[in-house]
Amino acid sequence: MRTLRESAVLREAVSWGVALAWIAGVLFLLMALVGAPFGEALSAFLQNAFGGRRLSYLMATLSRAALIAGMAVSVMLSFRAGLFNIGGEGQLVAGGLVAALAALFLPGPPLFVLGASILAAMVAGAGWALLAGLLQLHLGVPLLVGSLLLNYPIRYIASYLVAHPFRDVQSGMVQSHLVPQATWLPYFPGTRLDIGILFIAAASLFAIIYSHFTLHGYHARMNGLSPAFARTVGLPVGKLTLQTLAMSGAIAGLVGAVAVFGVHHRYIDGMLVQPLYAWTGIIAVLLVGMIPWAVPLSGLFFAAIQTGAAGMERSAGVPKEIALVMQAVIILFVASRVSGALVASSERRAGGGEGA
Amino acid sequence: MRVALCGITVRFGALTAVEDVSLAIEPGEVHAVVGENGAGKTTLMNVLFGLVAPQAGAIRLDGQDRRWTSPQDAIRHGLGMVHQHFMLQESMSVLENIVLCAEPAGRFGLVDFSAARSRLRRIAEQHGISLALDRPVARLSVGERQVVEVLKMLYRQAEVLILDEPTSVLTPQEKDRLFATLRSFRTAGKAIVLITHKLDEVMELADRVSVMRAGRLVWSGRLSQTSKEEIARGIVGGALPPARQRAVRTPGEPVLAVRDLEVAGRSGAVGPLSLRVHAGEIVGIAGVAGNGQGELIQAITGLAPALSGEIALCGRPVTHLDVERRRRLGMSYIPEDRQRMGLALGATVSENANAGRDDRRAFTRGPFLDRAAMARFASGLIERFRIRVGGPSALAATMSGGNKQKLVVGRELARNTPLVIAENPTWGVDIGAIDFIHGELMRMRDEGHAVLLVSTELDEVMALSDRILVMYAGAIAGEVAGTEADRETIGRMMTSRAHQALPEVA
Numbered sequence: 023m024r025t026l027r028e029s030a031v032l033r034e035a036v037s038w039g040v041a042l043a044w045i046a047g048v049l050f051l052l053m054a055l056v057g058a059p060f061g062e063a064l065s066a067f068l069q070n071a072f073g074g075r076r077l078s079y080l081m082a083t084l085s086r087a088a089l090i091a092g093m094a095v096s097v098m099l100s101f102r103a104g105l106f107n108i109g110g111e112g113q114l115v116a117g118g119l120v121a122a123l124a125a126l127f128l129p130g131p132p133l134f135v136l137g138a139s140i141l142a143a144m145v146a147g148a149g150w151a152l153l154a155g156l157l158q159l160h161l162g163v164p165l166l167v168g169s170l171l172l173n174y175p176i177r178y179i180a181s182y183l184v185a186h187p188f189r190d191v192q193s194g195m196v197q198s199h200l201v202p203q204a205t206w207l208p209y210f211p212g213t214r215l216d217i218g219i220l221f222i223a224a225a226s227l228f229a230i231i232y233s234h235f236t237l238h239g240y241h242a243r244m245n246g247l248s249p250a251f252a253r254t255v256g257l258p259v260g261k262l263t264l265q266t267l268a269m270s271g272a273i274a275g276l277v278g279a280v281a282v283f284g285v286h287h288r289y290i291d292g293m294l295v296q297p298l299y300a301w302t303g304i305i306a307v308l309l310v311g312m313i314p315w316a317v318p319l320s321g322l323f324f325a326a327i328q329t330g331a332a333g334m335e336r337s338a339g340v341p342k343e344i345a346l347v348m349q350a351v352i353i354l355f356v357a358s359r360v361s362g363a364l365v366a367s368s369e370r371r372a373g374g375g376e377g378a
Numbered sequence: 379m380r381v382a383l384c385g386i387t388v389r390f391g392a393l394t395a396v397e398d399v400s401l402a403i404e405p406g407e408v409h410a411v412v413g414e415n416g417a418g419k420t421t422l423m424n425v426l427f428g429l430v431a432p433q434a435g436a437i438r439l440d441g442q443d444r445r446w447t448s449p450q451d452a453i454r455h456g457l458g459m460v461h462q463h464f465m466l467q468e469s470m471s472v473l474e475n476i477v478l479c480a481e482p483a484g485r486f487g488l489v490d491f492s493a494a495r496s497r498l499r500r501i502a503e504q505h506g507i508s509l510a511l512d513r514p515v516a517r518l519s520v521g522e523r524q525v526v527e528v529l530k531m532l533y534r535q536a537e538v539l540i541l542d543e544p545t546s547v548l549t550p551q552e553k554d555r556l557f558a559t560l561r562s563f564r565t566a567g568k569a570i571v572l573i574t575h576k577l578d579e580v581m582e583l584a585d586r587v588s589v590m591r592a593g594r595l596v597w598s599g600r601l602s603q604t605s606k607e608e609i610a611r612g613i614v615g616g617a618l619p620p621a622r623q624r625a626v627r628t629p630g631e632p633v634l635a636v637r638d639l640e641v642a643g644r645s646g647a648v649g650p651l652s653l654r655v656h657a658g659e660i661v662g663i664a665g666v667a668g669n670g671q672g673e674l675i676q677a678i679t680g681l682a683p684a685l686s687g688e689i690a691l692c693g694r695p696v697t698h699l700d701v702e703r704r705r706r707l708g709m710s711y712i713p714e715d716r717q718r719m720g721l722a723l724g725a726t727v728s729e730n731a732n733a734g735r736d737d738r739r740a741f742t743r744g745p746f747l748d749r750a751a752m753a754r755f756a757s758g759l760i761e762r763f764r765i766r767v768g769g770p771s772a773l774a775a776t777m778s779g780g781n782k783q784k785l786v787v788g789r790e791l792a793r794n795t796p797l798v799i800a801e802n803p804t805w806g807v808d809i810g811a812i813d814f815i816h817g818e819l820m821r822m823r824d825e826g827h828a829v830l831l832v833s834t835e836l837d838e839v840m841a842l843s844d845r846i847l848v849m850y851a852g853a854i855a856g857e858v859a860g861t862e863a864d865r866e867t868i869g870r871m872m873t874s875r876a877h878q879a880l881p882e883v884a
């Protein structure tokens with residue numbers, strides 16, 4: 023048994039080595055093609071993903087990772103329950119928009135305004151997700167379609183609102199006014215990283231506990247594994263659907279609020295859409311096969327790749343397009359490795375379980 | 379082609395599924411492999427077919443050592459297998475399913491369907507098989523799917539055919555047709571391996587029998603050298619259970635009352651149907667599969683809506699309640715399809731055992747799961763229903779077919795509800811377990827539960843039922859008291875017209 027496990031570890035190590043060699047090989051080729059210095063580009067990549075003066079780039083990576091991880095956790099809850107909610111973007115926008123508007127117009131002490139606005143954002147996100155759920159349950163619109171289509175109206179509603187009624191005209195940009203400075207999320211002492219990441223960490227923790235340890239999380243997973251089974255044994259499938267969507271949407275709304283109070287301090291048109299947070303979140307979840315504890319790590323990985331590639335472009339003169347191709351190459355190879363390893367480990371567990 | 383398995387051993391973690399088994403399969407012979415659930419029959423055949431790599435042992439074809447890297451390898455060397463759980467693409471047509479992975483390429487690499495079609499016609503004709511090639515598989519009955527699987531093997535020119543419990547869900551007529559086909563294969567010199575739990579089939583068809591128990595081969599030889607009783611003793615490893623005595627019992631209040639029920643069916647509406655099941659009686663529904671039994675059960679369980687009519691459970695109308703509420707009111711359901719509806723294969727035994735339990739307090743603390751209590755409950759089922767599995771934390775997918783069935787049956791019967799609906803409850807379980815499950819159903823009846831039994835197995839319906847309803851073309855064609863039932867009468871009702879003889883038994 024021991025030798026079996028050891029050889030499995032060895033095999034794992036070897037295949038990771040092979041994947042890394044491939045990545046290095048392809049990147050080298052790409053850089054040779056555009057004539058960029060390999061060493062310099064690599065150090066620029068690492069520097070920009072994890073370094074910087076007083077680790078400022080690492081902080082930027084973390085801040086981005088928080089948003090991606092938050093969106094990943096949000097879709098993970100849905101996917102695990104077998105609900106193909108790909109409307110995270112709409113729910114995120116709904117949250118961000120409502121957070122900004124609430125903070126601009128709610129009276130009261132800053133801490134109250136902040137709290138109430140975050141809450142309102144979560145309700146907005148949940149509501150937008152529930153809309154897709156109701157469309158499915160009552161009108162028979164498949165969730166995959168309904169949730170995706172609902173991304174568009176909210177995007178344009180948000181654009182309209184910050185372009186017209188609530189626009190900060192003086193700034194000359196399509197954006198809302200700044201939310202009161204007292205409601206901004208503070209930075210961790212001595213850094214430029216806001217404490218929004220703590221909210222995301224809390225949401226991730228909640229999702230992990232919910233998925234593994236609660237009755238509803240268990241029922242949701244049964245539905246995800248086999249909807250026919252869940253129906254046959256009489257799990258409350260409809261309720262489960264709405265409840266799960268509401269939680270997904272609330273977390274997406276929270277991410278929107280964190281982006282407003284922690285990063286941009288206002289709602290800027292496109293600020294939640296263009297960086298593709300929601301879509302990256304979906305890929306991050308698929309990469310680790312919906313295993314809850316791995317989802318935040320996967321989010322961090324994607325953020326690092328993105329900031330690193332951006333840095334390569336800035337400091338090593340690697341053209342942006344090539345940086346993007348490299349990004350894709352890294353993701354592809356790591357993805358193949360990670361999913362392979364997860365499948366193998368779950369097979370091992372299945373075999374081991376027999377003897378337990 | 380002569381096949382020899384030599385000293386095959388397969389381990390899954392600490393569990394030895396097959397231990398040092400050697401077996402020869404001769405051309406022109408039907409070789410039956412029998413044994414209790416989890417004995418290792420499927421695993422052994424999976425080795426031969428290249429789906430499982432053995433830890434030790436060799437495969438020899440015509441004296442030559444072979445080592446498969448994948449089932450494709452095995453197929454190329456003339457092996458074919460019909461799996462215990464079918465492997466067909468629901469949305470594709472019969473023709474597409476059959477040529478899948480062995481497509482005849484025409485010009486430009488396009489699939490030459492017309493060539494495939496005419497070749498299939500020839501094969502089907504040769505062995506007396508008839509089937510519409512353009513129907514989507516999703517619309518076929520289980521028996522027809524079986525035929526598709528067989529045709530698939532033939533199309534690939536298999537010389538060695540492995541059939542893993544091919545008859546467990548077939549009606550007697552479908553079984554007879556399949557056996558006629560297999561006889562024709564035997565005459566054509568093919569080697570056939572037949573895994574089954576039905577000893578009558580062994581006696582009827584086999585030339586050679588191998589008995590497995592707990593991973594080992596305990597007996598192997600010609601059928602003429604043994605007897606049905608001896609094989610049965612070999613399987614259970616001891617004496618056979620005595621025949622069951624039915625206690626006389628007067629039925630009580632109606633537990634299930636169905637009135638003028640109509641349900642949408644695959645081919646037109648099913649119904650109107652009316653029936654009652656009383657406390658302390660087993661009502662069996664017999665009929666050729668696809669005559670509305672499935673739709674009736676779906677409507678009673680709440681999985682499909684009723685078009686009209688009323689359903690009452692324990693005196694309360696439930697027509698508009700969902701599955702969950704009906705189950706809470708006192709209904710358990712053993713579904714026909716254990717792979718899709720009965721179990722979540724990707725979840726553990728414990729998670730499967732606890733799904734749908736009403737006494738949630740017993741395995742939760744507030745919103746949280748009490749995993750230890752869940753495992754305890756699952757262990758209880760494993761013990762009581764003699765499920766052969768590593769433990770509560772094993773994945774359901776790794777259980778043998780019969781053990782999966784026992785888990786579903788155990789979970790549902792343990793709920794101890796006034797009404798039990800059982801569809802083919804002994805599908806694929808061994809003779810010992812059939813006896814045990816029948817015993818449990820009888821015990822529940824004697825204790826005053828109502829049991830609605832649907833089975834394609836006429837013997838099962840006749841052995842258990844107090845009353846038998848026969849369904850034909852979406853309606854109840856007749857009712858017979860259990861004590862007066864005989865195969866002839868029921869068989870006639872199943873085809874509904876007395877003058878219309880049973881389908882030709884070739």
Ligand SMILES: Nc1ncnc2c1ncn2[C@@H]1O[C@H](COP(=O)(O)OP(=O)(O)OP(=O)(O)O)[C@@H](O)[C@H]1O
Nearest residue numbers: 390395415416417418419420421776777778779780
């Ligand atoms: N992939 C697997 N991982 C772990 N254990 C397995 C796996 N496949 C089979 N087993 C175990 O191996 C044993 C033999 O299983 P197998 O399916 O061969 O039984 P069988 O004789 O076909 O039984 P049945 O009559 O119920 O179909 C069982 O205990 C089963 O749980």
Ligand SMILES: [Mg+2]
Nearest residue numbers: 420462778779
């Ligand atoms: Mg089997």
